[in-house]
Amino acid sequence: MTASSLAGLLTLTPIDVTADPATANSPAGARPAPAVFYRAVIDPVFTIGPKVHGGTLQMLSAHAAVEALAATRDDVADVADVAGAHDLVPVATSSSFLSAPDPGEVTLAVTIRKAGRRVSVVDVDVEQNGRTQVSSSITVSSPDPRGGSYTGDLALRALATEPDSGAVEVRNSPIGEVMHLHDALELWVDSTSIPFARGETGEPVTRLWTRPRDADPDTAFAILAGDISMPVVMNIGRFGWAPTMQLTTYVRRLPAPGWLRIQASSSEIGDGWFEEDHLIIDSLGEVVAQSRQLALLPQ
Known part of the structure; x- marks a missing residue:
């Protein structure tokens, strides 16, 4: 290996x-x-x-x-x-x-x-x-077992369990020239959630699918996936290096085999900083990880 x-x-x-x-x-x-x-x-x-x-x-x-x-x-x-x-x-x-x-x-x-x-x-x-x-x-x-006491109404569950016909593979996109992880994992983006790719702006919310190339996802991979999205501020026209200063990731339970679905979003974008959250669910729709990072806004 x-x-x-x-x-x-x-x-x-x-x-x-x-x-x-x-x-x-x-x-x-x-x-x-x-x-x-x-x-x-x-x-x-x-x-x-x-x-x-x-x-x-x-x-x-x-x-x-x-x-x-x-x-x-x-x-x-x-x-x-x-x-x-x-x-x-x-x-x-x-x-x-x-x-x-x-x-x-x-x-x-x-x-x-x-x-x-x-x-x-x-x-x-x-x-x-x-x-x-x-x-x-x-x-x-110990992680939580499958099936918790309460789960909110997760819009991410409406996303197909695997990349659909309109998905964009990062490997074959301009982002793939900067993000090199595609040799170790598969990463596809919901095209409707990246308006910047069409020269437009929109909400700072991006949806993705990912899985390892040589195995099923595990808790280690779920942690990596908690920082897998391109900066969501690209959707509001802010491009460039967005260095992460602090990142916290929670693993909630072991992921089921198959694709992980991810929603990356921000609720507060300032003049110098922004926060970015990742919600990660598995092929069965269960929450497997959550993350939040504080990053510098691209200048």
């Missing part, structure tokens, strides 16, 4: 920073124990322009948190009784983007803040060239 696939990207190599010259600048001594360090390689596929895609970095950080918790469960008294640590998922991931890393090798520095029987909290820093690029706090627990 290559690093250009999702499975390849999520292949983590445990490292000892005290013995590895390549990570000598990692401030391991400043972190409270228990800490775990991994090395990962991010393929250029997972980039927007020249920089690594934010949802990819959040997915990788959340994956490292669960891996580290499972790897240390025999050494951490509070989590020793947790059955099946790998059945736990990152139910909430909150990431601050300090800088934009380049594709290539990164170090993930993982600190377990709380290892509980039901809820654990793990911090993960993505480091490159001796600098922290992304800092995340991840809450790890």
